[in-house]
Amino acid sequence: MKITDLTLRTVDMTMKFPFETSVGITDTREILLIEVTDGEYVGYGECVADIDPYYSEETVETAIHIIKDFIIPRLKGASIQHPSDISSLLAPIRRHQMAKGGVDCALWDLYAKQQAKSLSEVLGGTKTEVPVGISIGIQKDVETLIEKINVYVNEGYQKIKIKIKPGFDYEILKQVREAFPAVSIMADANSAFTLQDLELFKKMDTLNLLMIEQPLAHDDIVDHSKLQAAIQTPVCLDESIHSFEDARKAIELGSCKTINIKIGRVGGLFEAKQIHDLCAENNIPVWCGGMFETGIGRAHNVAISSLHNFSIPGDTAPSARYWDKDIIEPEITMSEAGTVAVPTEQGIGVTVDQTHVDSITKRLETFSM
Ligand SMILES: O=C(O)CCC(=O)c1ccccc1C(=O)O
Numbered sequence: 001m002k003i004t005d006l007t008l009r010t011v012d013m014t015m016k017f018p019f020e021t022s023v024g025i026t027d028t029r030e031i032l033l034i035e036v037t038d039g040e041y042v043g044y045g046e047c048v049a050d051i052d053p054y055y056s057e058e059t060v061e062t063a064i065h066i067i068k069d070f071i072i073p074r075l076k077g078a079s080i081q082h083p084s085d086i087s088s089l090l091a092p093i094r095r096h097q098m099a100k101g102g103v104d105c106a107l108w109d110l111y112a113k114q115q116a117k118s119l120s121e122v123l124g125g126t127k128t129e130v131p132v133g134i135s136i137g138i139q140k141d142v143e144t145l146i147e148k149i150n151v152y153v154n155e156g157y158q159k160i161k162i163k164i165k166p167g168f169d170y171e172i173l174k175q176v177r178e179a180f181p182a183v184s185i186m187a188d189a190n191s192a193f194t195l196q197d198l199e200l201f202k203k204m205d206t207l208n209l210l211m212i213e214q215p216l217a218h219d220d221i222v223d224h225s226k227l228q229a230a231i232q233t234p235v236c237l238d239e240s241i242h243s244f245e246d247a248r249k250a251i252e253l254g255s256c257k258t259i260n261i262k263i264g265r266v267g268g269l270f271e272a273k274q275i276h277d278l279c280a281e282n283n284i285p286v287w288c289g290g291m292f293e294t295g296i297g298r299a300h301n302v303a304i305s306s307l308h309n310f311s312i313p314g315d316t317a318p319s320a321r322y323w324d325k326d327i328i329e330p331e332i333t334m335s336e337a338g339t340v341a342v343p344t345e346q347g348i349g350v351t352v353d354q355t356h357v358d359s360i361t362k363r364l365e366t367f368s369m
Pocket residue numbers: 055134135188190238289290291292293315316317
């Protein structure tokens with residue numbers, strides 16, 4: 001692969017509404033974008049790190065540091081034949097998955113464009129559209145939550161994910177289930193509970209939830225295996241899984257029955273595909289999580305979701321979910337049936353609105369490769 005330049009760009013974007021999880025509230029984001037070019041094509045990636053270290057130890061600042069001071073020097077000295085080489089090239093850099101993931105995605109997009117293929121095709125995707133779920137932040141009361149769910153169900157979303165935390169948990173989910181007996185409903189705790197809450201999870205176990213996502217500590221697979229043994233509802237791991245090896249161990253321990261694969265959390269598309277394949281071999285369905293991405297990150301999420309074992313609707317809501325104006329055109333839209341089309345154009349299949357991106361750019365630095 002020919003690469004001539006790599007550009008790091010951060011853009012300031014304000015979400016349509018503050019989004020609360022058990023970790024905190026997100027309303028404005030400084031988002032790190034990675035652009036790689038060979039002089040003819042440009043590949044785009046998005047680093048999903050926040051500006052602060054409360055959800056993840058990585059931040060925009062740490063990612064810029066790791067990319068500038070360690071990843072770029074390794075890329076400069078390497079001969080990359082295929083983007084699947086990047087994962088092993090960057091393996092000596094310990095962790096920093098989100099920094100690696102942004103660069104990895106940009107290089108996969110560039111490669112697909114050089115091959116005149118869609119990213120989905122290069123990854124081995126088989127679907128022409130993917131089912132879409134929606135993630136709903138913690139609301140001020142259950143009435144507000146039910147009102148929002150009613151709107152989203154009517155818009156066609158195929159999975160309703162409800163953020164929970166201590167005090168906004170079983171009773172809320174019970175009333176939601178009573179209001180929507182047939183809707184596919186899941187809960188995401190973002191590690192807000194412990195095994196001391198086992199009785200609470202046994203009560204949730206009566207609500208026919210699709211899954212309970214990351215109920216326990218962000219770095220745990222042992223307590224999750226004890227919880228999964230005690231309840232029928234599938235446990236889904238998100239924050240606990242940073243790599244293929246984490247997934248292998250979690251499966252071996254019985255810590256989960258499904259995995260939320262986030263490209264950025266696991267270090268890029270190759271690792272995400274490896275985890276997808278491992279789960280398929282173990283009859284464990286997967287789905288693609290979201291991190292409030294721009295259309296660039298969402299386009300990567302749609303591409304990876306086209307692989308066959310991404311059989312559960314992902315958090316792949318369209319551009320209008322979070323942004324008054326996305327940085328791509330056309331924006332990602334959802335059909336009335338609750339699906340997003342998998343682009344057939346080259347690479348990620350979306351065009352960056354360069355005028356708009358330039359107008360919201362906060363930081364910009366280009367490195368020759
Ligand atoms: O981007 C989306 O639509 C999903 C957002 C979401 O749920 C989320 C957003 C930020 C951090 C963690 C999570 C999560 O899935 O746990």
